[in-house]
Amino acid sequence: METLDRPPSGQDEAAIFLAGLLGEAAEGNHEAFSEFYRLTSPRVFSVVRRVVRDPELSEEVMQEVFLLVWQNADKYDSALGSPYAWLVTIAHRKAVDKVRSWQSSADRDARWMTAEWKQPFDEVGEVVTDRMEVRQVSEALTVLSPLQRESIVLAYFGSLTYREVAEKLAVPLPTIKSRIRDGLSRLRTQLDVV
Structure with missing residues (x-):
């Protein structure tokens, strides 16, 4: 497989290389997707971690992000931006969604606890x-x-x-x-x- 031989050194070359990996992943190439993951996951984790803060929850969001990338690799359009920009946009949105979902759940639990709390009978x-x-x-x-x-x-x-x-x-x-x-x-x- 020619695209997996060596990652490029320049920014434009890296974008082209990642776009190629995405294209192959869109066709079901697991090796290409693994390489895409290996090259991009540290940066994605960094973005997610800044939003989510919790390391375990950040890892969960990472899994969701890369699952989405695997399922939607064919939707990547290089005319709209680099693979990193596309990936970081997905990661940021997923991270924000996770924080909102978590906060909503925490608020709902808090409302339930205060509604259900009864003072202990002495x-x-x-x-x-x-x-x-x-x-x-x-x-x-x-x-x-x-x-x-x-x-x-x-x-x-x-x-x-x-x-x-x-x-x-x-x-x-x-x-x-x-x-x-x-x-x-x-x-x-x-x-x-x-």
Whole structure:
């Protein structure tokens, strides 16, 4: 194979040589493609690495670039530029696409994580808080009159309606309502102090 004998030394000669290798690769010549890869991959990796930054991801992009070159070698047109220009354009586009794809994936994961994140339930903290609140309410209930305390306990802790509290205590409903209202007002004042 004549084109693989020795790579040219000048820039124009190198472009012609690489174009020849691409032409042969387009016809399915694996040796020509291997030589094209050997001669161009360091420069392509450099371009990709500057965009992608991550070495492993850069290698992945390199594989994608050269797979595209193998599949599309017949589309190279020397009238539009050198093989390096064509190759570097493909590499840069692939690298930018990879970064955008990676960023999009990272953003999507971040959105999912924040949407799905639930604050861990602190059972011990919840029990302690509940006990403290029960103690504060119990202490505040001591400032009420026995009739107010009994009415509020039956209504709020016994889950009775005002009418049921009135029947249980054999007291008229308006009296129960006023006892509870006045008792709640005193409780509120007492709890604000605590």
